[in-house]
Amino acid sequence: MNTFGNNFKVSIFGESHGPALGVTVDGVFAGIPLCEEDFYDDILRRKAGASGTTPRIEGDVPEILSGVYEGHTTGAPVTVIFRNENTRPEDYESFRKHPRPGHADFTANLKFGGYNDPRGGGHFSGRLTLGIVAAGVIAKRMVHFANIQANLTEVGGSANPDSWNALLKAAEQDGDSLGGVVECVAEGLPIGMGEPFWDSVESKISHAIFAIPGVRGIEFGDGFKASAMRGSEHNDPFPEHQCHHHDDPDHQCCGKHKCQSPPLTNHAGGVNGGLTNGNPLVFRVAFKPTSSIAKAGIPGRHDVCFAIRTPVVVEAMTAIVLADFLR
Amino acid sequence: MNTFGNNFKVSIFGESHGPALGVTVDGVFAGIPLCEEDFYDDILRRKAGASGTTPRIEGDVPEILSGVYEGHTTGAPVTVIFRNENTRPEDYESFRKHPRPGHADFTANLKFGGYNDPRGGGHFSGRLTLGIVAAGVIAKRMVHFANIQANLTEVGGSANPDSWNALLKAAEQDGDSLGGVVECVAEGLPIGMGEPFWDSVESKISHAIFAIPGVRGIEFGDGFKASAMRGSEHNDPFPEHQCHHHDDPDHQCCGKHKCQSPPLTNHAGGVNGGLTNGNPLVFRVAFKPTSSIAKAGIPGRHDVCFAIRTPVVVEAMTAIVLADFLR
Amino acid sequence: MNTFGNNFKVSIFGESHGPALGVTVDGVFAGIPLCEEDFYDDILRRKAGASGTTPRIEGDVPEILSGVYEGHTTGAPVTVIFRNENTRPEDYESFRKHPRPGHADFTANLKFGGYNDPRGGGHFSGRLTLGIVAAGVIAKRMVHFANIQANLTEVGGSANPDSWNALLKAAEQDGDSLGGVVECVAEGLPIGMGEPFWDSVESKISHAIFAIPGVRGIEFGDGFKASAMRGSEHNDPFPEHQCHHHDDPDHQCCGKHKCQSPPLTNHAGGVNGGLTNGNPLVFRVAFKPTSSIAKAGIPGRHDVCFAIRTPVVVEAMTAIVLADFLR
């Protein structure tokens, strides 16, 4: 439902145009330095303002309600809320009768018997990813050993960043929208993160990523291309040299010997058998074009390409999943 | 870990070459007709024998240990086990020292301090999907209203079935292997399955699908192509005609009016805002080529293209997730 | 951890002397009328002021942050917060060095490496039960069919309410404190609530009740007395008359026939085999005397007998568990 995770639990609440939205993060280690300013950088990365993003500028000011004392986490749940300002609910009154294409208006309306909050998608709004970004800031400190970087690699089908502004302007002039692709790489992960059978690294990452509104696909390593490759091309070989320690029947692998180093190539995207293998975790996420377009007469203020704002959300989701794998 | 689901729980246990493997399914409605013969069809679909699959022929005979009385489910957990026969453990003794590319040998060995069962991948073996198929048979009866069909759509990069045998033979002669793509379509789903925020239909389906060994990617509806489309192309419009009932403030949408019918197109793959929208649920899964190849000197008996055996597993996972969404 | 429930999830956050405390309730049915005033009655029942309770008077004003739109629940998580006012943190600064008997000062300090919030017990304070009371108000509307009543039946070992004021005054004069017993009765429950094997009604109720600070024991029906009874005394017989419908092998019991009516007596407290049997659910909870006593030189403002304030908390926990059993 609205809570994710076993050891590191992230609970989301709020609506796009309600009093506030926020997140409660449970299972945070005690003693992590944390204050409200620590959230600003990632919030700004998600925030509107850049070319191709919505003119709706929110304050996006985080307030820590619990779980922090004298500048450090206490081990109790950390709740962070964001008050909604600058809302224009009148834009959304008609959505119950006229559900917008590509939004939850139609499905949420039926699921909740017409009681769902229709304003800006209510609880289904992409605005809730603000809470995810806040949880991600905390999660990143839980997995401080990891370097997680997500970047936009495609806009409107183009992998050439120089072309992106032109594509965005053209789409905007046509009252239309564009999609994009985000690639995420996490380095420095210990070998063996992930849990058989159900909680493979890919299972948990994809579970979290598909909770981001507008995701259409995810692939790890070679991804869909792997289905067209031969085993001899796709396999990631291990170093030749073998471990002499293994002649000792009692030897337990420590992963520190050369013979136990990660595969030499990374077609798998850093995962074998659902567990991290010591190579960088690599995956790509496909985002659909923004559903609300002026061309279709949808009122409201929207991004031409909301994918531009998602790399920090993808990073946050990745950190949340990795933090949940910690024991 | 090894249990998936909230209302319909599927717990997997066993190893490829241990005494047995099996599954416990909890949350099964009482009164569903069930006997051991009911598992045969899907087990046969997964079973080896067809061109391009492994010569290792298991009995794969299901034994129901619990949860069934006088031919009907009782409401108690249903446990089904499969005894392993025809095992050749000697093939696998060296894998701890010489981890196989693309397998869990390396990661499991480190994660479990050298205590994991190395025989045929042990608990990480694709053989455990036999338990998934069994759980799927039960799940399909839970979601009897749904028609779930998964099919192989690509082998070795070719979408032309006529070419597949040639590709398979060529790969086999080279001691190599091939990947494939499976498409799954689920029709007849009620509107509104799925749960915000975290348990979108895509989140739960992808979580389950990535638990299948060898999956590299998943995409819904237009999938990755959507990232290169404009909103005006990708959006699924709703029928024009509006519902007069909505002038009645107390009206609660029943989804039965024409004005509340599903979108006219299905670029989204049957999901809006993470909830089923009444159109067919459509997704594609990319499988890597078999990792164990004679060319690389890996002993054991393996499929040239294990993807050929996975459609029934993909169906089972889909049914398991849908059954878990039932209340 | 800080979230309880499978279908009806209650997540608690906050500290006694932090900015705020609150609760997020997920799995709330859509369309339930709810506004802030609806919380007042139960909050007042818990509030200080009556004889024998603490002079610390909080505003205890609930603010609904999410999950409610136009006076009805939306199906999204409902978050209610309470700002802390009138705090006197200076009372508590020394507790890390001088842990108070009967409090979490000592254990929390060690568990969280000295980073826990020591002010008034921080996250371990009985003040967090304010969030439980709020969740209980919502839960009671989920199980509207049930009539849940908890009452104080003993104070300081006396079952005679007329004696209670004298006992309280005497304890107060001595700078000492008293314990108490609360009995809870829930009527109108459908037959069959509860889940085998682990989630018996008693299991879930006791799990929730022992989360209330200061509980020392719980017993259902005859409780501990049952261990000294013979089966012939303790058994609850069923009505003699048998159901003729049962001659029909296809008959499925509807529980409406006289022959299927609940047991004639209620030594079991309304539960058979962990499932409600149609008789009133009856259990008793033992509360310890308040740990902070002037006699021992513990600063701060405390109840002589905090058990006086707990019946509404016990009711709330009962409603929360029953709501979680709903499907």
Next chain:
Amino acid sequence: MNTFGNNFKVSIFGESHGPALGVTVDGVFAGIPLCEEDFYDDILRRKAGASGTTPRIEGDVPEILSGVYEGHTTGAPVTVIFRNENTRPEDYESFRKHPRPGHADFTANLKFGGYNDPRGGGHFSGRLTLGIVAAGVIAKRMVHFANIQANLTEVGGSANPDSWNALLKAAEQDGDSLGGVVECVAEGLPIGMGEPFWDSVESKISHAIFAIPGVRGIEFGDGFKASAMRGSEHNDPFPEHQCHHHDDPDHQCCGKHKCQSPPLTNHAGGVNGGLTNGNPLVFRVAFKPTSSIAKAGIPGRHDVCFAIRTPVVVEAMTAIVLADFLR
């Protein structure tokens, strides 16, 4: 439902007179020595045969199906099953029409629409505690640092063991039954086990204990007596001497200083604020008298006092909960 635990998951399946019953234990550390003989001692402690227990003698032979390789746990789920032998289903055919007092016959029949297995209580039978005992053997090895001892302290209301045989014989002659009380003590627990808010030690222990058929109450430390005590009697004081380390603001308590030693008395039963405090965990469990009595014309073979067989089950539940608190 039928799975308990977050990190150490215990899943129960099977029926009293079905083909088999068993348990799957997930989250078992890799490398723990384990073989089938290791279960014998605790199985024998639960087994029938002693005075006052049932003449139904089962083989109770454990078979390990998974999770063990070359005499050690592998980190994968451990499944242990017990084949049922010596069943007399004919005794139970009439229970659907004539539900037995104190059993689940009535409630299970209604909950599961008449499809539940009625033979010997089916899935609700006390026989399923055999699986709990098996899980307990594994759990005890997970918490090897703890010394867990449960003993019968009362039979038929008498705390004098010398009187017990006479009471049992008398009850048997009358075709009647007796209840009992079991006390459990766990020593050697680290300080700080348990999780706020919901997963206090008492919450999880009571949750597990009430899953044992026939439990009527549980109390920790002084238990119900505490409700009649004054704070000055019930409080457990800490040693006087204070820690000089605490003058250093960066000092983090290690619990090893005298000033950080556990309370001097143990009225609380080893728990403060829901967390273990370093004193022995102490609790008592009240068991009802056996419900099936010849006097009431209930066929089948039953214990005069089944409580006699439960200490090892109480120990197992305690070990299971403690193992689940491990990280």
